[in-house]
Amino acid sequence: MDKLALETIELELAILIRRVTSISTQKKIGKLDRSAYLLLHQITSHGSSGVKALADEFHLDISTVSRQAAALEQKGYVERIPNPMDGRAYALQITELGLREFKAYKQARFERISELLKEWPEEERKIFGELLKKFNRTFV
Incomplete structure (x- = not known):
């Protein structure tokens, strides 16, 4: 496996979790x-x-x-x-x-997610969704 790719994924996941947690505690939805x-x-x-x-x-x-x-x-x-x-x-x-x-x-x-991804091309949104789904299924 490409160590640099794994390091990037690890760091970006940590940042994502931090930001999602921060948003959900600061701007509670419903x-x-x-x-x-x-x-x-x-x-x-x-x-x-x-x-x-x-x-x-x-x-x-x-x-x-x-x-x-x-x-x-x-x-x-x-x-x-x-x-x-x-x-x-x-x-x-x-x-x-x-x-x-x-x-x-x-x-x-x-x-909220629509607003965050509004500048992304549709194809990238589809790919991102499929990759997230695939990633989440690896925990099974």
């Missing part, structure tokens, strides 16, 4: 944080889901996702749906309030 957005996105995209399945999807401990889900439930963004086959188990389903908050947050993120 009422959701990143973990809430990702959980609601998963539920919205794939339907109701149990905590274990969500934990598996994001490679997190069940206890972490359980705490995050409890916070979403407390805010009224998700509700528990009992599993008819196992009375102890349940799935999380997004509520109307949760869906509204999710859509508003997603739109605000879309607008």
Whole structure:
């Protein structure tokens, strides 16, 4: 592997993480944080889901996702749906309030990213998206 290329990627990722963290703490978008957005996105995209399945999807401990889900439930963004086959188990389903908050947050993120990339040619935006997607899939 090209050491210079890897050094560039490592540094640029560190800068990206710092800037994204800085922006999200200084200019909070809506009422959701990143973990809430990702959980609601998963539920919205794939339907109701149990905590274990969500934990598996994001490679997190069940206890972490359980705490995050409890916070979403407390805010009224998700509700528990009992599993008819196992009375102890349940799935999380997004509520109307949760869906509204999710859509508003997603739109605000879309607008921010659109503004950042407005000067980029369309082809470069497509390539960047595909490379980010490929990179994220390597963590699986």
